[in-house]
Amino acid sequence: MxxxxxxxxxxxxxxxxxxxxxxxxxxxxxxxxxxxxxxxxxxxxxxxxxxxxxxxxxxxxxxxxxxxxGQPAHLATDLRLRLTEAQRVLADGRAEEAAGRYEALLAEAEGYGLVAEQAGALLGLGECALETGELTKARERFEGAERCLDGESLPVRVPALRGRAVSHYLAGELRYAVYLLESALDELNRGGLHDPDALLLLYASAIGPYMDMGAHARAAQAAELALALAPQAGDPALIARMHRSVARTLLAEGRLTEADASLAKAAELYRRLRLRTELANCHWMRGYVCAQNGELDRAEAELRQAYTMLSASRAALYRSQAAVELADVLHRRAKSDEAAALLREVLGDFSSERGAVHAAAAHRLLGIIAEDTRDTEAAEEHYVRALSLLERAGAAGDLADLCRLLGDLLRRTGRTEAALDAYRTGLGHRTAPGTTTLGPAPAQPPL
CATH class of the missing domain: 1.10.260.40 (lambda repressor-like DNA-binding domains)
Structure with a gap:
C-alpha cells in the first residue's frame, strides 16, 4: 500500500x-x-x-x-483480474473493445496511484494500437509503460521495451528496432539477469528485423538461442510466438518441413489459448511455407484464411501485410487481375512510416504484373518506389533482388548505363550479408 x-x-x-x-x-x-x-x-x-x-x-x-x-479494498486484485479479461478480449481479435477496457482501467489505476496496474493497462493499449496499425500511438503507450516501470529491474521492463521496438520495426525503422533489442539482450546477459521469459521475448522479436535486414546468420543464432531457452520459459503464448519467429529462419535455410512443424506447434498453442490474431498469423506463415514449397493451392487457402481472420478482427496493418503474400500466390496461379486489385485495395494502408517493407513488396509485385502486360512505364515507377522504401528502411534482404528486376527492365528498354547502376547497387547489398546491424552481435546467455 x-x-x-x-x-x-x-x-x-x-x-x-x-x-x-x-x-x-x-x-x-x-x-x-x-x-x-x-x-x-x-x-x-x-x-x-x-x-x-x-x-x-x-x-x-x-x-x-x-x-x-482512498483505495477500496481488493482494488489492485480487481484491476488485475480486469486486465486479464481485457487481454482475452484483445486475443479474440476485438482490439477496439479491448482498448476501451484498458482506457477505463488506466484511469482507475492512475486515480489510485497503482503504478504496476497503470503499466499493465498501457502495455495493453500499446498492443491494441499495434493491432489496429496506429504505430505512433503504440510507441507512446509503450514508452508510458516504461516510465511507470522505471525503477523496476530490466526483466520487468522488457515487455514494454519489446513493444516499443516492434513499433519501430513495423514503421520501417529496422536498425533502431534492432538496436533496442540488442541493447537489452546485452544488458541482461552481461549483467547475469538470466530471465528465460525476457530473453526468449527479445530473441524471438529480433528475428523479423534481422531477416529483413539481410542478417541471416544473426537471425539463425537468435532462433537457436530461443529454442534453447524455450524449455525454461513459463508463458505458452510466448513459446508459440517463438516457434512462429523461428520458422522464418528455417525457411531461409530451405528447411521447409521443419518450418512447417514449428508453425504447427505454434498454431496448436494459439488454438488452445484462443489467441485469434496470432492464430491468423500462423495461417499466414504456413501459407508462405506452402508457397515456397510449390503447393500453391494450399498456400492460397491458408493465406485466404489468414486474410479473412485478420479482416474480422480489424487488424488493419497485419491484414494488409497478409494481403501482399496472398497477392503473390494469386499472381503465381495466373490470377494477376485479382492480385493487382487486392494490392491496390490495401496499398493505402501502408506508408514509409507504416509497414514500409510490405509496401515495397506490394509495389514490386505490381511492377512485375505491369511488366507482364508490357506496361514498362508503370513497372519502372513501381520498382523505383519500392527501392526508395527499402533503402529508407534498411531492408537489405530484398534490395538486391529489386535492383536486379529494375536493372533488367532498364536494359530491355535500352538504358544500359542506368541498368548498370542498378546492378551495381544490388551487388553492393549482395556482397555484405549480415553487416547491416549496429555493431557486434549481443552477448549470449549462460545456457
Whole structure:
C-alpha cells in the first residue's frame, strides 16, 4: 500500500463517510475514543494512529485502506483480474473493445496511484494500437509503460521495451528496432539477469528485423538461442510466438518441413489459448511455407484464411501485410487481375512510416504484373518506389533482388548505363550479408 494521505485529506474522508451513514461523532467514537478526538481527526489537526483509524474504519464499515489512502479494498486484485479479461478480449481479435477496457482501467489505476496496474493497462493499449496499425500511438503507450516501470529491474521492463521496438520495426525503422533489442539482450546477459521469459521475448522479436535486414546468420543464432531457452520459459503464448519467429529462419535455410512443424506447434498453442490474431498469423506463415514449397493451392487457402481472420478482427496493418503474400500466390496461379486489385485495395494502408517493407513488396509485385502486360512505364515507377522504401528502411534482404528486376527492365528498354547502376547497387547489398546491424552481435546467455 502507498503512504497514507495527509491528515486533512483523511479527516475530510472520515467526515464525509460519517455524514453519509448518518452517524454522530459520539457514535463513531464509542467505545474506545471521545467525540472530541473524532472532531480533531475530521479537522485534520491530528494524525490518527493505525489502531484509531482501524477502529473508525470498522465503525464506518469500510476497509482501512479506503480511509488511509482512498483505495477500496481488493482494488489492485480487481484491476488485475480486469486486465486479464481485457487481454482475452484483445486475443479474440476485438482490439477496439479491448482498448476501451484498458482506457477505463488506466484511469482507475492512475486515480489510485497503482503504478504496476497503470503499466499493465498501457502495455495493453500499446498492443491494441499495434493491432489496429496506429504505430505512433503504440510507441507512446509503450514508452508510458516504461516510465511507470522505471525503477523496476530490466526483466520487468522488457515487455514494454519489446513493444516499443516492434513499433519501430513495423514503421520501417529496422536498425533502431534492432538496436533496442540488442541493447537489452546485452544488458541482461552481461549483467547475469538470466530471465528465460525476457530473453526468449527479445530473441524471438529480433528475428523479423534481422531477416529483413539481410542478417541471416544473426537471425539463425537468435532462433537457436530461443529454442534453447524455450524449455525454461513459463508463458505458452510466448513459446508459440517463438516457434512462429523461428520458422522464418528455417525457411531461409530451405528447411521447409521443419518450418512447417514449428508453425504447427505454434498454431496448436494459439488454438488452445484462443489467441485469434496470432492464430491468423500462423495461417499466414504456413501459407508462405506452402508457397515456397510449390503447393500453391494450399498456400492460397491458408493465406485466404489468414486474410479473412485478420479482416474480422480489424487488424488493419497485419491484414494488409497478409494481403501482399496472398497477392503473390494469386499472381503465381495466373490470377494477376485479382492480385493487382487486392494490392491496390490495401496499398493505402501502408506508408514509409507504416509497414514500409510490405509496401515495397506490394509495389514490386505490381511492377512485375505491369511488366507482364508490357506496361514498362508503370513497372519502372513501381520498382523505383519500392527501392526508395527499402533503402529508407534498411531492408537489405530484398534490395538486391529489386535492383536486379529494375536493372533488367532498364536494359530491355535500352538504358544500359542506368541498368548498370542498378546492378551495381544490388551487388553492393549482395556482397555484405549480415553487416547491416549496429555493431557486434549481443552477448549470449549462460545456457
Amino acid at each position: 502507498r503512504e497514507r494521505d495527509d491528515p486533512a485529506v483523511v479527516g475530510r474522508r472520515v467526515q464525509q463517510l460519517r455524514t453519509e451513514r448518518g452517524l454522530t461523532q459520539r457514535q463513531l467514537a464509542e467505545p474506545a475514543y471521545t467525540p472530541a478526538y473524532i472532531s480533531t481527526v475530521e479537522a485534520g489537526r491530528v494524525r490518527p494512529s493505525d489502531e484509531a483509524l482501524r477502529h473508525i474504519a470498522g465503525r464506518l464499515g469500510v476497509a482501512f485502506e479506503e480511509l488511509a489512502v
